[in-house]
Amino acid sequence: MRFLKFAVLIFSFLIFFSSCNQADNKSKIGILFGTYEAARWDLEKNYLEEKINELGGELITKITEGDELEQFAQATELIESGVDVLIIIAVNGNTAGSIVREAHSKGIKVIAYDKLIQNSEIDFFITFSGERAGELMAEYSINKIPEGNYVLMYGDRTDDNAIKIHNGIKTILQPLIDAKNINIIYEGYTDQWATENATFYTNKIIEFSDTEIDVIIATFNSVTYGAKAAVKKQGLENNILVIGHDPDLEVCQDILNGKEVLAVHKTVKNIAYKTAEIAIQLATNKTIQTTDEIYNGRMDVPSIILDPVVVNKNNIETIIFEEGFINKKDVLNYKPAI
Template sequence: MKRLFFVLNIGVFLFLLGTILSACEKDQNLNTKLPLQPISDSKDVITGPEQVKIGFAMDTLEEERWLKDKMLFKESVEALGAEVKIMAANGDDALQVWQAEKMISQGVDLLVIVPHNAESTAAIVKKAHQAGIKVIAYDRLVKNAELDMYVSYDNEQVGVLQAQTITSIVPRGNYVYIGGAVTDNNAYLVKKGVFSVLQPLIDKGKITVVFDDWTKDWLPSNAKENMKLALEVSANQIDAVIAANDATAGAVVEALEEQGLAGQIPVAGQDAELAAVKRIVAGTQTMTVYKPIKALTETAANLAVKLARGEDVKTVKQVNNGRIDVPSILLSPIAVEQSNINDTVIADEFHTKEDVFRGQQ
């Protein structure tokens, strides 16, 4: 009886063992037919260039021209199949640094910056590089930083065009210069261009600069106070005014109007803002400098996307920022007076003819 029980147990054991081995063999065969990882994780299925994200850290959106920059840059980047994140600090240095850091933390592939303060924004470049992100300075140069690229108009030439136009009208007399913000490197470049034309005439005694000061934060209210002071110290004996941009030129015209002098004294500006072009038609502003923003935004967007994708970019100019010679692309500005408004800002559809001449007699 015990022998029969033992034989039965051995039979059961062998049956169970065979079943287990058979199951294991089937599992092994099945596993050899399964991929080691999901297909969706395979690099072989990625097609086309990966979409890149561009960060655009702007100084301000409080002036007409910067609203155009924002809109056109966004359109240009998206037309290239990339994404863009835009933030504006409205003249607040600390906020601009914070906004840039936020975009860096959000994983932008490249940062484009319009610096409010040419010096303090060097910290942004450093932080971006630490995160492996390249930086392009747009319109304004960042000082003392290892910038990857600088894209702008030739701002020194802007000042040259302003001074050449005004001195052709007023070759002798008392001049006032209303500069831009002392924190903006472009303001220095424009002034350098202006005085490259004025200085020989000053040396010859033909021109006297009776007032020359910066405009804090580019605010028109500060420019107007500067102009009122210039009128006071000169007893209204002023023959020409060169202002760093159209917003400050508008403030100059306001101060002149209060003294009954608007339209009698030539005034120069830059940016070709609609209000400035209308003043040129009305005769209270003499000229502005047109910097086609669409050309600038398209150039900057193209460079930004190429650099973000790791493509090579060639430049022919370099601009020293106090630390390195920055690879640069500088576009050419255009002087605008009454005689060529139709051929410049209107022909380019920068402003419509209806807008420019609306309300003009």
């Protein structure tokens, strides 16, 4: 009997230490959010956490709102905690290379998420095709107004996405510009993608332009709403087509009501799940198969580039509501600001 009790005790200890060892062997994945303002980020965090947990890992999250110094401090904290992989949504893609170097000095691999980190040896990059998003915006514009005066308002110049969107727009518009069908009155970048900056720039463009504006391609909701506010203030909302939306409550309501509006969507579940899989593969030293590479000023970074999709009345149920990006009841009950 004493031997049996001793055997049970030993067996219990073995189970305990085995479970501790399994917990210690969990891949620890850190993520740095450079902003958390847009609705997509909370959903993406949840999808990342869900998939990483499913694959036997653990996600540790740090968030800042556009503060580079705070993001670096948060990165240092995650690095010192011993994460295996660091996912970075950089505040500034031009300066976040210092975080990459610090992580690599501790043997930690780095994924740049949806925003390229320039001049650094990042291990992987995953994003949506900014070029394709820009092409979709330009195609929609010329289908509506194939000739006229255009204003092109891009995002923040430190964000590689803004540059890629610029390139996609110009790919479609340039032949029409060369043929003198489209005249570019103004094009430029919008600091921090900020709505107030977009409003200010649009007011000045309208004020100082000696020709009527037909189209403003504003490339993202924060810029689009800023441009729209200025256009409305000038009493020109029926004269100028302003496009460049991601799907939000107002845009989705317009789509359900049959209004003609362009919404270009990045399917967040897709990018989050793929990023989780890549993070676990890097953490466990597995080979990642990809044929895409993007040059960041220092190296050709192994990459996965996903295509955005246009949301319309035929696909909004599956692409937006079933994904959980926006709740349909919230859309139906939404009352736009007057």
